[in-house]
Amino acid sequence: MSDVTTTDLYEVTMALSYLREDMREPATFSLFVRDLPPGRGFLVAAGLEPALDFLAGFRVEREDAEEFAAALHRPVRDLEPLLGLAFEGEVRAVPEGHTVFAGEPLLEVTAPLPQAQLVETYLLNLVCHQTVVASKAARCVLAAAGRPVVDFSLRRTHGPWAGLQAARMGALVGFAGTSNVAAATALGIPASGTMAHSYIETFPDEEEAFRAFARCHPGPVTFLVDTYDTEAGVRIAARVLNDLRRGPGCAIRLDSGDLDALARRSRAVLDAAGLTDVRIVASGGLDEYGVARLVRAGAPIDVYAVGTRVGVSADASYLDAAYKLVEYDGRPMMKLSSAKVTAPGRKQVHRRAGHPDVIALAGEEPPDSARPLLHTVMRGGRRTGAPDRWQDARERLREDIAGLPESARRIDDPEPVRATHSRALEELTMKVRADIESRIRSPDPAARAAG
Incomplete structure (x- = not known):
């Protein structure tokens, strides 16, 4: 065309x-x-x-x-x-x-x-x-008040080209990275991603899934912990990270539920396990309004991943x-x-x-x-x-x-x-x-x- x-x-x-x-x-x-x-x-x-x-x-x-x-x-x-x-x-x-x-x-x-x-x-x-x-994304950066924001919008933007544009707009307004590999390569920005719930589901349990993922990826890893029971998932992730001595640079990701309450409980579990430097990433239907509420509440979230609502400027x-x-x-x-x-x-x-x-x-x-x-x-x-x-x-x-x-x-x-x-x-x-x-x-x- x-x-x-x-x-x-x-x-x-x-x-x-x-x-x-x-x-x-x-x-x-x-x-x-x-x-x-x-x-x-x-x-x-x-x-x-x-x-x-x-x-x-x-x-x-x-x-x-x-x-x-x-x-x-x-x-x-x-x-x-x-x-x-x-x-x-x-x-x-x-x-x-x-x-x-x-x-x-x-x-x-x-x-x-x-x-x-x-x-x-x-x-x-x-x-x-x-x-x-870009205007929607800029408001997310304002809402995050200095915390990193990452673009996760590609899968639901109105076409692949729109997804590339959304990633570029995110970089332009101050996002820390994108899940879009093509955009990250083209723009010279960090690519960011973890795993899907389907990955966890294909293994007998979360621990095997986390260990397999860590074997494949020797650097810092991020574990998705809310496939089944979130608090149990955090405890398993903490045990695996300690066993593998993988704390610095690693993270857990929360993708559903009451992100404020779950982040507080997750932070407590990680800190009790001596993993104070493991970050908490939050995603799941977030835009500037959700991010602002969590920041105002003092939720211990280190990184915000925004997707659908931002990539299509839903409101x-x-x-x-x-x-x-x-x-x-x-x-x-x-x-x-x-x-x-x-x-x-x-x-x-x-x-x-x-x-x-x-x-x-x-x-x-x-x-x-x-x-x-x-x-x-x-x-x-x-x-x-x-x-x-x-x-x-x-x-x-x-x-x-x-x-x-x-x-x-x-x-x-x-x-x-x-x-x-x-x-x-x-x-x-x-x-x-x-x-x-x-x-x-x-x-x-x-x-x-x-x-």
């Missing part, structure tokens, strides 16, 4: 019409989130790096035109105007790892209209999915995001539909410590000590610099999180940060709105066309 044809059909029909009408002037589209999902005080910008890879390689080939023609039930010759169309535009974007808020552009694409239109769907998919997962699984035309052929554009009004013109976001972000027009001077969030990352269809590293994005996020108000960082009932509009943007919005409404009301077709 081609990335070019991984799009909505109406992108194809519009782009083809633009080409036939010779509408090839530069258009700017802004990708932004209208409102933060419930339970979010901030979002983490993510997905830009794969988006730039997609744009750099975008080109409509013969087989793509054939697929478009088949979808439209039209001869291939009708789609030939699209042949050879490649992305040759500019991208200004918020680098991955920065916190972002409602209304702020995550990226803006400026390119000949057919090009800018045809890449919409794929860009929205990449940026929205990764931003929503907020999508973003109310849009990719809207804000300028065409030098003219500002906006949409006036009820509840979906857009602000016209190319934008910039100015960020200043201790102040709300200001969404401004791209050419405006920033307030004193403010820094721009959007940077030119692609020009003429080519990157302006080397690909960004997830390690750099992690550092950006660390700094941005530290600058958020506590009310936005809290896990329960956070208060979303609200950006403001500059006076120039507000004035342009009012002017463009008035111009549009005037054209709509005008009974003279010539006047409407002139507008």
Whole structure:
């Protein structure tokens, strides 16, 4: 399946019409989130790096035109105007790892209209999915309050590619590792895993299972102790670890039940056996809410493994995001539909410590000590610099999180940060709105066309 044809059909029909009408002037589209999902005080910008890879390689080939023609039930010759169309535009974007808020552009694409239109769907998919997962994962790191968090989400993400993205988002926001071997290898992050309950069940008892596992893996091991009776499993694990002199670096994993109570009892058993350096790993349906409850309760858990709920961002699984035309052929554009009004013109976001972000027009001077969030990352269809590293994005996020108000960082009932509009943007919005409404009301077709 081609990335070019991984799009909505109406992108194809519009782009083809633009080409036939010779509408090839530069258009700017802004990708932004209208409102933060419930339970979010901030979002983490993510997905830009794969988006730039997609744009750099975008080109409509013969087989793509054939697929478009088949979808439209039209001869291939009708789609030939699209042949050879490649992305040759500019991208200004918020680098991955920065916190972002409602209304702020995550990226803006400026390119000949057919090009800018045809890449919409794929860009929205990449940026929205990764931003929503990164935002959920970042909250898990906050909830863990310095304790390591590990990604266990692959088996239930919405496809293997989504699992790779989730692992990368985890690394970006500060996770300590992932169970996803391919992701660990590709990203250079630690791979983490233990055993399944099925492994224990295939042996006559837990002790034989633990000893067999330890024989196969001579380094530190982690035993899953809750297949049958958790406290009994911990005692058996402690005996095996002491017999094999495997304490340092080893761990037990709790995957079900009352994790707070079980962790306390497990810690007591391990400490009584002299295994004070054996860690307790907790998993099983955890996300930031479960982690926060356990941390607040003082549960003696050393590592949190989060999976399904984080990999699919279960409580907020999508973003109310849009990719809207804000300028065409030098003219500002906006949409006036009820509840979906857009602000016209190319934008910039100015960020200043201790102040709300200001969404401004791209050419405006920033307030004193403010820094721009959007940077030119692609020009003429080519990157302006080397690909960004997830390690750099992690550092950006660390700094941005530290600058958020506590009310936005809290896990329960956070208060979303609200950006403001500059006076120039507000004035342009009012002017463009008035111009549009005037054209709509005008009974003279010539006047409407002139507008």
